[in-house]
Amino acid sequence: MDDLRAKYLGLIADAADEAALEDVRLAAIGKKGEVSLAMRQLGRMTPEERQQAGPRLNAMRDEIASALTARKAALSDAALEARLRDEWLDVTLPGRQRPRGTVHPVSQVWEEMTAIFADMGFSVAEGPQIESDWYNFDALNIPDHHPARGEMDTFYMARDAGDNRPPHVLRTHTSPVQIRSMREHGAPLRIICPGRVYRADYDQTHTPMFHQVEGLAVDRDISMANLKWVLEEFFTAFFGREVKTRFRASHFPFTEPSAEVDIQCAWTDGQVRVGEGDDWLEVLGSGMVHPKVLEAGGIDPTQWQGFAFGMGIDRLAMLKYGIPDLRAFFDADLRWLRHYGFAALDVPAVHVG
Numbered sequence: 368m369d370d371l372r373a374k375y376l377g378l379i380a381d382a383a384d385e386a387a388l389e390d391v392r393l394a395a396i397g398k399k400g401e402v403s404l405a406m407r408q409l410g411r412m413t414p415e416e417r418q419q420a421g422p423r424l425n426a427m428r429d430e431i432a433s434a435l436t437a438r439k440a441a442l443s444d445a446a447l448e449a450r451l452r453d454e455w456l457d458v459t460l461p462g463r464q465r466p467r468g469t470v471h472p473v474s475q476v477w478e479e480m481t482a483i484f485a486d487m488g489f490s491v492a493e494g495p496q497i498e499s500d501w502y503n504f505d506a507l508n509i510p511d512h513h514p515a516r517g518e519m520d521t522f523y524m525a526r527d528a529g530d531n532r533p534p535h536v537l538r539t540h541t542s543p544v545q546i547r548s549m550r551e552h553g554a555p556l557r558i559i560c561p562g563r564v565y566r567a568d569y570d571q572t573h574t575p576m577f578h579q580v581e582g583l584a585v586d587r588d589i590s591m592a593n594l595k596w597v598l599e600e601f602f603t604a605f606f607g608r609e610v611k612t613r614f615r616a617s618h619f620p621f622t623e624p625s626a627e628v629d630i631q632c633a634w635t636d637g638q639v640r641v642g643e644g645d646d647w648l649e650v651l652g653s654g655m656v657h658p659k660v661l662e663a664g665g666i667d668p669t670q671w672q673g674f675a676f677g678m679g680i681d682r683l684a685m686l687k688y689g690i691p692d693l694r695a696f697f698d699a700d701l702r703w704l705r706h707y708g709f710a711a712l713d714v715p716a717v718h719v720g
């Protein structure tokens with residue numbers, strides 16, 4: 368019995384981990400363990416022998432059991448110590464820098480414009496970028512062979528030989544969305560349509576794809592005065608300061624009368640500053656919607672009238688944020704994007720008084 372005791376206490380002390388210790392437990396006091404088997408011998412002993420051996424076996428069994436428990440606790444403490452040592456973490460180290468994207472100036476200005484016009488009760492409308500020539504031209508009172516078609520450097524979609532459907536174009540302006548919105552919603556109507564437009568043109572201030580925002584308000588007694596107020600309100604909110612505007616009589620096929628709008632600016636060292644000085648910069652076209660355009664939109668021009676305007680989003684982004692070259696907008700140059708981009712949560716600093 369002393370041998371048995373010494374053997375198992377030794378094995379317990381030597382067990383290197385909890386799995387080894389479990390093997391020792393099974394070998395000693397498991398169902399078929401050596402100590403258990405020895406206890407089973409008790410049945411075959413004489414009562415005298417049993418009185419001697421019983422308590423000693425029980426005591427040995429208890430001693431082995433508590434040695435197992437103690438060793439198990441020691442092993443798991445050691446394991447925890449080791450983990451704490453290995454998984455040690457220096458919380459004072461600087462954090463890992465993750466590359467973070469920026470909001471493109473066009474997206475930023477798009478959001479800013481939308482917020483300002485939303486404050487004035489305009490909702491956002493959209494239309495397709497591939498447009499039929501009817502929506503892009505005819506419905507806007509630009510009939511076939513009208514010079515405006517040639518001036519717009521239109522991209523025409525290729526047609527298979529023998530396909531004689533009227534042509535589709537990449538829309539040259541956002542004005543066709545006026546027609547789509549009128550046909551869909553009727554009057555009264557107050558919408559802006561920001562979106563991509565396309566023209567075959569490329570230099571410092573022109574790219575083949577650029578962005579415009581169209582405005583349209585139709586009601587029973589909308590006037591040029593409403594147009595002027597809305598635009599002045601818009602520019603003041605957008606540039607965050609009083610900006611003088613100048614309306615110049617002009618001509619667009621889809622408006623009558625038509626006006627081009629200039630904003631006040633100053634040129635210093637080749638840099639333009641809006642809202643200062645006494646130079647003027649043309650920023651948009653506008654006017655009272657032509658009766659033929661209302662008709663094409665399914666609206667009765669004897670009952671309703673409206674104003675419309677269209678301006679370049681990229682152009683306004685360049686002016687507001689001092690970005691010199693339009694072409695860089697679409698080069699996807701990361702250094703440019705980091706320099707001119709905005710943080711995701713930059714709230715547009717705009718407010719309509």
Ligand code: DAH
Nearest residue numbers: 540622652653654675676677
């Ligand atoms: N569609 C014109 C362009 O792209 C801009 C424009 C001028 C839009 C006058 C209008 C408007 O709605 O009334 O050059």
